[in-house]
Amino acid sequence: MPESGLGEIQTLAMLAPLVLGQAANLGAATAFAHMDPPTPWVTWALTLWNVSLNQNLLHPATAPVVRNIEQLVISWLAPYFGMQGGHMTPGCTVANLTALWAARENAGVTEVIASEGAHLSIAKAAHLLGLRYRTIASERTGAMIAEALEGDLSRTVLVLTAGTTSGGRLDPLTLAGRAGWTHIDAAWAGPLRLSARHGDRLAGLERADSVAVSAHKWLFQPKESAFVLFRDVASAHAAVSFGGGAYLATPNIGVLGSHGAAATLLLATLLACGGTGSPAGLTGVWKWPSGWRSSLRRMRTWNCWPDRRRAS
Ligand SMILES: Cc1ncc(COP(=O)(O)O)c(C=O)c1O
Numbered sequence: 001m002p003e004s005g006l007g008e009i010q011t012l013a014m015l016a017p018l019v020l021g022q023a024a025n026l027g028a029a030t031a032f033a034h035m036d037p038p039t040p041w042v043t044w045a046l047t048l049w050n051v052s053l054n055q056n057l058l059h060p061a062t063a064p065v066v067r068n069i070e071q072l073v074i075s076w077l078a079p080y081f082g083m084q085g086g087h088m089t090p091g092c093t094v095a096n097l098t099a100l101w102a103a104r105e106n107a108g109v110t111e112v113i114a115s116e117g118a119h120l121s122i123a124k125a126a127h128l129l130g131l132r133y134r135t136i137a138s139e140r141t142g143a144m145i146a147e148a149l150e151g152d153l154s155r156t157v158l159v160l161t162a163g164t165t166s167g168g169r170l171d172p173l174t175l176a177g178r179a180g181w182t183h184i185d186a187a188w189a190g191p192l193r194l195s196a197r198h199g200d201r202l203a204g205l206e207r208a209d210s211v212a213v214s215a216h217k218w219l220f221q222p223k224e225s226a227f228v229l230f231r232d233v234a235s236a237h238a239a240v241s242f243g244g245g246a247y248l249a250t251p252n253i254g255v256l257g258s259h260g261a262a263a264t265l266l267l268a269t270l271l272a273c274g275g276t277g278s279p280a281g282l283t284g285v286w287k288w289p290s291g292w293r294s295s296l297r298r299m300r301t302w303n304c305w306p307d308r309r310r311a312s
Contacts, residue, residue, distance in 0.1 A: 035188060037220045042272045043265040047222060050261050058258050059248055070263035074227060076270065080193040081186075081213070082206025083229035087237070087254055088215075088263050090224030092187035093121040095212035096159075098228045098240055098254050100125045102210060103157045103181035105239035112157045113149070115171050117142020117164035119185060131157070143169035153179035162202055163189030173204035184208040187226070191218035210236065215266055225262040228254075 006014065025031060027038030056062040057070065070088055078085050089095040096119070103109050112126040116138035126133035137148035142164045149158070158179035160171040163186065170189065176182040184205050190213030192198045193205070205211060208231065215225035230236035241251040 035214075035217045036223070037217065039222045040220055040269050040272065042268045043220075043222050046265045046268045050264060053261075055261050056258050057261060058252060058256075060250060063261065066261035066264055069261070069267050073263045073266050073270070074229070077194075077213075077227065078229050078233075080199070081190070081211045081229050082208075083211055083231055083233070085233035086210075086227055086229035088225065088227045088266075089212075089254065089256070090259070090262070091216065091226045092119070092185065092212045092214045093124070094255050095187075095214075095226045095228035096121045096183070096185055097125040097128065099183045099210035099212055099230075100129055100131065100157055100159075101255075102230065102236040102239045103183060104129050104131060106235055107157070107181040107209070108155060109157045109180050110155045112159060113153070113179070114159040115142060115144035115161060115164070117144075117167060117169055117171075118159055118161050119165050119187065122159050122185065139169070141167045141169045143167075144171040144175070146172040146175055149175060149178065155180050157181045157183055159183050159185055160208070162186035162192075162205065170201065173202055173208075176204045176207040181210070182208045184211045186211050187214040188217050190214070215262070219266065220269060221262070221265055225266060 005011075024034075026034055026036040055066050057067050060067055071085075074085055074087065089098060100112065100122075109131065111132035111134060112122060113134050113136055114122050116135045118135065123133050125131075137145045139145060144160065156179045158175065158181070160173055160175060160182065162170050162173060162184055164171075165188070168188065173184065176184065186193075186202065186205065189202065190211065193202055210231070211229045213219075213227055213229070215221040215227065216223045219225070237253050240255075241253045244251040
């Protein structure tokens, strides 16, 4: 650490060759398997807004607009997955943990069953939550063999993967509903649900109790951006909420405490792409929820952007 500061300009000049010059080129076609997409430039602008405003979504007083933006974005996306609602998380590791946490609280489950191709975050979540973890017979590619799922599953969370990490395979999603709780880890393939052409590949997903999707994969968001959705969002959120009262006027939902406004970047991307295009090739296949324009107008705090001149 330098004794005294270098000043901003010199700092940027010093860091540019390192941070910009030696970064991995994840936008290259050969980097597809890394799942980290090129990001639409509108999200670069929104990132600057976010870091300069530094809103904290923990509490309405510290994020009067962007909490509502998150709810709006979730309300647009949840119906594609047959879910009622949910919240954003920094990735699907946390989304999966949150879903299994809700399952443990609300469905009294004691074990997690997944395919051999399931992401390590499922085993990690089971471990953290004190749930037994078991994989069942899977194809050579890692996808679950439907016939291998048998016995009493009433105290089991069945985790089905939509897009396995190594092979992009789909577990048989029509198994959703066979266990005490079904969670679909759709970190990778989830955004296919927004495609009029490919959405049916994930048929069955709508019968799950919870779904996790990484927006920083096929929704082209900068990290960190993901969401967890629930079929019964009121009871799931109640199960994973703490606090309220003296410290917080509203309960703290989910794993995170203080967190930033990833949803504004997602909103900007969805608005900028419109119904006919997307930044990286889903052109023309996104269906749009009806009434999106009026739901934006209805947002109570939409006109409450802080007047920074008056504040200073
Ligand atoms: C299927 C699957 N689930 C979960 C995750 C974890 O997501 P994240 O890295 O966003 O925490 C990944 C990451 O690649 C994944 O492929």
